[in-house]
Amino acid sequence: MKYIVSISLLFISIFTFANEPLLQNSYLRNGQSLNGRWHYIVDVYETGYYNYRMEPHDGTENPGSSAYFLNKKPQNKTDRVEYDFDTAPTLIVPGDWNSQEEKLFYYEGTVWYKKSFNVEDYDASKRYYVHFGAVNYRTDVYLNGKKLGVHVGGFTPFNFEMTHLLKEKDNFLIVKVDNKRAADEVPTLSTDWWNYGGITRDVTIYELDETFIEDYKIQLTKNNNKEVSGYIKLNGENKGNQNVSLSIPELKINKAFITDDEGYVEFEFPVKRLSYWSDTNPKLYDVNIAISKDNISDKIGFRTIETNGKQILLNGEKIFLKGISIHEENVMRGGRAWSIEDAKVLLGWTKELGCNYVRLAHYPHSENMIRLADEMGILVWEEIPVYWTIQWTNTETYKKAETQLTELIQRDKNRACSIIWSMANETPTSKERLTFLTNLASTARKLDDTRLVSAALEDHGKDEDKNIMIVEDEFAEVVDVLSFNQYYGWYGGKIDNIKNIRWEIDIDKPVIISEFGAGALQGYHADNMTRWSEEFQELLYEETLPTLAKIPGISGITPWTLVDFRSPRRTLIPYQNGWNRKGLISETGNKKKAFYTLQKFYKNIK
Numbered sequence: 001m002k003y004i005v006s007i008s009l010l011f012i013s014i015f016t017f018a019n020e021p022l023l024q025n026s027y028l029r030n031g032q033s034l035n036g037r038w039h040y041i042v043d044v045y046e047t048g049y050y051n052y053r054m055e056p057h058d059g060t061e062n063p064g065s066s067a068y069f070l071n072k073k074p075q076n077k078t079d080r081v082e083y084d085f086d087t088a089p090t091l092i093v094p095g096d097w098n099s100q101e102e103k104l105f106y107y108e109g110t111v112w113y114k115k116s117f118n119v120e121d122y123d124a125s126k127r128y129y130v131h132f133g134a135v136n137y138r139t140d141v142y143l144n145g146k147k148l149g150v151h152v153g154g155f156t157p158f159n160f161e162m163t164h165l166l167k168e169k170d171n172f173l174i175v176k177v178d179n180k181r182a183a184d185e186v187p188t189l190s191t192d193w194w195n196y197g198g199i200t201r202d203v204t205i206y207e208l209d210e211t212f213i214e215d216y217k218i219q220l221t222k223n224n225n226k227e228v229s230g231y232i233k234l235n236g237e238n239k240g241n242q243n244v245s246l247s248i249p250e251l252k253i254n255k256a257f258i259t260d261d262e263g264y265v266e267f268e269f270p271v272k273r274l275s276y277w278s279d280t281n282p283k284l285y286d287v288n289i290a291i292s293k294d295n296i297s298d299k300i301g302f303r304t305i306e307t308n309g310k311q312i313l314l315n316g317e318k319i320f321l322k323g324i325s326i327h328e329e330n331v332m333r334g335g336r337a338w339s340i341e342d343a344k345v346l347l348g349w350t351k352e353l354g355c356n357y358v359r360l361a362h363y364p365h366s367e368n369m370i371r372l373a374d375e376m377g378i379l380v381w382e383e384i385p386v387y388w389t390i391q392w393t394n395t396e397t398y399k400k401a402e403t404q405l406t407e408l409i410q411r412d413k414n415r416a417c418s419i420i421w422s423m424a425n426e427t428p429t430s431k432e433r434l435t436f437l438t439n440l441a442s443t444a445r446k447l448d449d450t451r452l453v454s455a456a457l458e459d460h461g462k463d464e465d466k467n468i469m470i471v472e473d474e475f476a477e478v479v480d481v482l483s484f485n486q487y488y489g490w491y492g493g494k495i496d497n498i499k500n501i502r503w504e505i506d507i508d509k510p511v512i513i514s515e516f517g518a519g520a521l522q523g524y525h526a527d528n529m530t531r532w533s534e535e536f537q538e539l540l541y542e543e544t545l546p547t548l549a550k551i552p553g554i555s556g557i558t559p560w561t562l563v564d565f566r567s568p569r570r571t572l573i574p575y576q577n578g579w580n581r582k583g584l585i586s587e588t589g590n591k592k593k594a595f596y597t598l599q600k601f602y603k604n605i606k
Ligand code: GCB
Pocket: 192, 362, 425, 426, 485, 515, 560, 580, 582
């Protein structure tokens, strides 16, 4: 008996931790949205998850009556059930809990969500998936009292098949969300942003045929702007030996393929008269893929991105990346940004600044941002939250970082706007960290050889001459683009000495300044030597921009940052009050003086 129990426990844990393949382009598929109000229970002690011996209820044969995922109701008047989702309050999904409920503003821990639903036009011969755009940070998903799976990582999408548990009516989906920080997670304990918890992006049900199009990659071949290559992958009983068609009507491309036994086909074919996607011509083609009972349409741009010595080349031509860093926050509504409307606000400001490029810091932003950037012609640096002091020697931590990187690339590999995968931000150099990041970089390149790899490194003054800045980091050898954050005039060095500093860079790679900036409280005016004043920030931009422009190989900048963002590290009253004030726009949507300094600088770049 003991033997059987332990085997079944093993089975549960293998089953629930295996990530299921991500549905490619679910964004443009029709689905049934589960967005809206969900009942929630705050579970500080995780009573709904562990029994009083601290064993997970879902790992035991007979979960006790306090296992929240069972959605128990008293059967008679003597029954004891010490929770009830249906009398509990509600939160809006998508949305973080911190900005919706005052008493959850600082909360880090477990919250259980419940949504009851019927399936529209239910068809028992179909397969059903539930897809989450993102949930921060660990998610345990249960349908109708049974576990669907677990996902770890706060900013990437995931899905679970639920065909075997779904009914036409009266389904209940229960989601345990835990955003506790921990030393071995990614990100780790300390960051400079708010740890918004909750189901922060869309939740959608997809109805699929028994055999369906699971994944595809359709991009220009590396080093060949006249050839498209990629793959299509099917899922289901009949995935092998299936006819697959791929068409791009505007290019008069109609291809037919047959999948191998694994439901997979790789292809390459020439393309003529392509209108290349760029910041000035964000051309997206309708691309259709079909098998007998499934078809999917996407909008795909084709462009090349590469480096040549110290230059970044977009479609073979040198480009300067006029950028800005962005956190995923809608400050005016409050909380984590997620919707297309949020993306319009953030990218609208970006355009107003005169940017052709954004750094989406410090974690994968919502697919709405990427899709809109694709349409607007804004190039994108995408990043995973390998930030500051990750546990470099912990193989589990590495796996978490690699999973997030894989899920990000998996999601955005067909987006022309996305040009750089960033492995990390401001991580302290060591041998272990070099191995960790080098392994991540090789994973990125294995999954996608058509984009550039970088990371935000750090500079410092030379011992013999503090006016000479250098980047001493072996990871610089690994990346395609040398990027570093520099805060001369704010964290070190005098603002009136900025004009005297210069960078000594002895690597033949393009350079991006991934951050610089200064904090200013919008509306606070003083002389330009007074910290926290708009004038100080303006001066720092006026001094820094021309100084950076002299760096040999400078190919882009993303000042820190577009909008003030919440950070628990920023406690100074009256200037910070819980906000990192390095935004060019305040949390009330007002522009600071430095906004116009940067705007002018970009306007004058040829
Ligand atoms: C940095 C970090 C960024 C911080 C910023 C700051 O270098 O990359 O996440 O918010 O400095 O304001 O200190």
